[in-house]
Structure formats: structure tokens, C-alpha cells
Amino acid sequence: QKEVEQDPGPLSVPEGAIVSLNCTYSNSAFQYFMWYRQYSRKGPELLMYTYSSGNKEDGRFTAQVDKSSKYISLFIRDSQPSDSATYLCAMTRISGNTPLVFGKGTRLSVIA
Amino acid sequence: AAGVIQSPRHLIKEKRETATLKCYPIPRHDTVYWYQQGPGQDPQFLISFYEKMQSDKGSIPDRFSAQQFSDYHSELNMSSLELGDSALYFCASRGGMNEKLFFGSGTQLSVL
Numbered sequence: 001q002k003e004v005e006q007d008p009g010p011l012s013v014p015e016g017a018i019v020s021l022n023c024t025y026s027n028s029a030f031q032y033f034m035w036y037r038q039y040s041r042k043g044p045e046l047l048m049y050t051y052s053s054g055n056k057e058d059g060r061f062t063a064q065v066d067k068s069s070k071y072i073s074l075f076i077r078d079s080q081p082s083d084s085a086t087y088l089c090a091m092t093r094i095s096g097n098t099p100l101v102f103g104k105g106t107r108l109s110v111i112a
Numbered sequence: 113a114a115g116v117i118q119s120p121r122h123l124i125k126e127k128r129e130t131a132t133l134k135c136y137p138i139p140r141h142d143t144v145y146w147y148q149q150g151p152g153q154d155p156q157f158l159i160s161f162y163e164k165m166q167s168d169k170g171s172i173p174d175r176f177s178a179q180q181f182s183d184y185h186s187e188l189n190m191s192s193l194e195l196g197d198s199a200l201y202f203c204a205s206r207g208g209m210n211e212k213l214f215f216g217s218g219t220q221l222s223v224l
Binding site: 041090 | 116145152153154155157160168170200202204211212213214215216217218220
């Protein structure tokens, strides 16, 4: 079993829809959680970063962490065609230089 | 703002040849990570360096080596290339105890 599980999709939604992306993880040592957006053949771009359970909001994006369930989510409100990309969850342990462990990524298409 | 710079953007090699990928981290970032991403796959951690010393090792083949130089740039050296080495290679950097990882645009390596 991979340390981080993420449904690869693809996920297709109409413009304006609310999108919910999710990851589960098995290692309780993970304390820092990130969501990256990756356009085709481009480098992953950091979208959201959080380290505590609860919600963190940034514009149309909300990151949610439930450490007791080992479950994280990214919500996208009022989705736009420009949101079409692959979304990767990533997480790391508490010590400073440990590498990120990624989910497989969910491919999202927002249809105009 | 300055980002992580990788070169070259594209590289075509034949089997058994060697390749060198370069990474220039964000200024004042002291930690560099190398990831390999196959088509439709999540990024796989290869190796990382902190203050010019190797800090973590992932699934890097013995045919590959890397180092971080005094100016903090890093090079990934790949020898005896195989068809399966064709992938996107990303470099990412991090500064201090900040867990946020910032990625370059990647080098697309094609082994023919």
C-alpha cells in the first residue's frame, strides 16, 4: 500500500461547479500537507500549504485536513476552465529536510 | 520573484549515453531535491542535498549520481541511459526550516 492514496480520476465538471479532491495517508508522522497544481509537462506549482487540522482558505481554494482520519481535501469553488490540470497532494514529516511524498495526482477537466 | 531554474528543458539521448541535468535553486534556498516523473505518474523522489551534503536518498539508480556545489546549484549525472529513464526530471528547492517546496519547470529526457 502506498503511503499516500489519491484517486487519479479523470474528473470532469462543468464551469462553476464545486470540485472536491481528496487524499488519504497511512503514516501518522506526516504533519505538513500541500496541494500542487501541475499543467501538462510543467513543474508542480504550490497552491496550498497547511500543517494543522481544520480548514485553510485562499480565494476560491480551501484546504481541509483531518489528522484523526488521515484525510485531506482540496475544494475549488466556482471552477474555471483554467483550473483544468492535475492536482497532486503532498505531505512530509515534521523534520525540516525530509522529502515530500506525493499522491498520484487527480486529473481535472473543467468544461466551459 | 526568482524561481528554480533547470537546464536543459529538453534532452534527447541514445541508450548507453550519459546526461547531465542542472538545477539552480531559488536564492538563499539551501536544500535541493531531485524527482523523476514518468508519464501519468506522481513525482518519485530520487535524492536531496542540504548545505552541499546528501541528506536523503530515494529510488535513485546506481547509474545516477548527483551533487550540490558551493553556489548551491546541483547537477544530476546519468550514465548508461536506458529507455526506461525517459521521464520528466524535476528539481525543487526549499529554504531554512520552511517545508514549502518550489519546483522548476523540469527537464524532459527522452532516451531513444
